[in-house]
Amino acid sequence: MSFDPSAEPLPLALGCMYFGSRLPRAEAFALLDRFADAGGTLLDTADCYAFWEPGCGGGESESCIGEWLGSRGKRQAARVCTKVGAMPGPDGVREGLSGVTVSRAVEGSLRRLGVERIDLCYAHVDDREVPLQETLSAFARLIEEGKLRAVACSNTSAGRIREALALSAREALPAWCAVQQMYTYLQPLPGTVFLGGAQLFADAGLLQLCRETEGLRLLAYSPLLGGAYDREDKPIPEPFLHPANQQRLQLLQQLARERDCRPGQLVLAWMIHRSPSVIPVAGASTSGQLEANLAAARMTLSPEEMRRLDAISGP
Numbered sequence: 001m002s003f004d005p006s007a008e009p010l011p012l013a014l015g016c017m018y019f020g021s022r023l024p025r026a027e028a029f030a031l032l033d034r035f036a037d038a039g040g041t042l043l044d045t046a047d048c049y050a051f052w053e054p055g056c057g058g059g060e061s062e063s064c065i066g067e068w069l070g071s072r073g074k075r076q077a078a079r080v081c082t083k084v085g086a087m088p089g090p091d092g093v094r095e096g097l098s099g100v101t102v103s104r105a106v107e108g109s110l111r112r113l114g115v116e117r118i119d120l121c122y123a124h125v126d127d128r129e130v131p132l133q134e135t136l137s138a139f140a141r142l143i144e145e146g147k148l149r150a151v152a153c154s155n156t157s158a159g160r161i162r163e164a165l166a167l168s169a170r171e172a173l174p175a176w177c178a179v180q181q182m183y184t185y186l187q188p189l190p191g192t193v194f195l196g197g198a199q200l201f202a203d204a205g206l207l208q209l210c211r212e213t214e215g216l217r218l219l220a221y222s223p224l225l226g227g228a229y230d231r232e233d234k235p236i237p238e239p240f241l242h243p244a245n246q247q248r249l250q251l252l253q254q255l256a257r258e259r260d261c262r263p264g265q266l267v268l269a270w271m272i273h274r275s276p277s278v279i280p281v282a283g284a285s286t287s288g289q290l291e292a293n294l295a296a297a298r299m300t301l302s303p304e305e306m307r308r309l310d311a312i313s314g315p
């Protein structure tokens, strides 16, 4: 594997989706500074963040990170992880993963990030219209040119990842070294479709694939459900409102009282400690939130605490 996110000093990626858009640059810089000072290296962004915010067209997050890297000289330690393929084209449809699109998108990301090489580039959303061979060949050329260090996928089913890994092995193409999926302690109602199918929750099949595949790491986005574990102003999202999750929430609250921590911190610590180990990609918009998440990444859970959490966790 040319890049192993789990070998980084801190098992937590900073979700930078709203940096430079909803979160003003100075505040984003302060969070990036604190994350780096605390030993954090994994910065998560995408070329399309955050095109849906008022006055934005995508690229704001990458530009913000690029300016921070340039101004702070922190390039050495930072691992810049971005994604391509989900920017809407002129017709409003995701531009997808054709070879031409991937190559053009990566050039744009390099420019905005102000780096010569991206550490990890994800195919943001699976694109079944384009042969995997075409996407992987484009990524192969970018790796050969030194523009990417490693490639990964996001929002891709276990079956499609198996297909891609087999193709990579057969044709000496670069292999996905990681997958980034939605994942948290609560489970969505079976059959839930997120964002018209563009977002996938990590299911039992994907967890099993990561467990059995050396060199395929799992990263979890929206691990805190936007803060819903800890905050009354953030309700638990509708697809997560069902009786099995009530039990899970009660256990988190009970354990949080016992440990004098917050339920959201237990969620992050639990995923880091489980098998396969999952790296949370957690967003933050205040220093207090970031401190809580950094502390969670350093928490140790006892075998008994893990047993209690695992007993009702779902896959």
Ligand SMILES: NC(=O)c1ccc[n+]([C@@H]2O[C@H](COP(=O)([O-])OP(=O)(O)OC[C@H]3O[C@@H](n4cnc5c(N)ncnc54)[C@H](OP(=O)(O)O)[C@@H]3O)[C@@H](O)[C@H]2O)c1
Pocket: 014, 015, 016, 017, 018, 044, 045, 124, 154, 155, 180, 181, 199, 220, 221, 222, 223, 224, 225, 226, 227, 228, 230, 231, 264, 281, 282, 283, 284, 285, 288, 289, 290, 292, 293
């Ligand atoms: N691959 C993909 O398709 C995909 C999709 C979505 C996201 N992502 C990545 O994953 C990252 C995180 O995703 P996300 O923002 O959806 O999920 P999240 O990490 O579950 O939620 C982040 C939000 O939760 C609140 N929060 C964070 N820490 C908190 C704490 N300790 N206590 C209380 N509230 C806290 C903040 O909300 P407020 O800002 O409202 O206070 C923060 O903005 C993104 O930045 C992005 O990099 C990837």
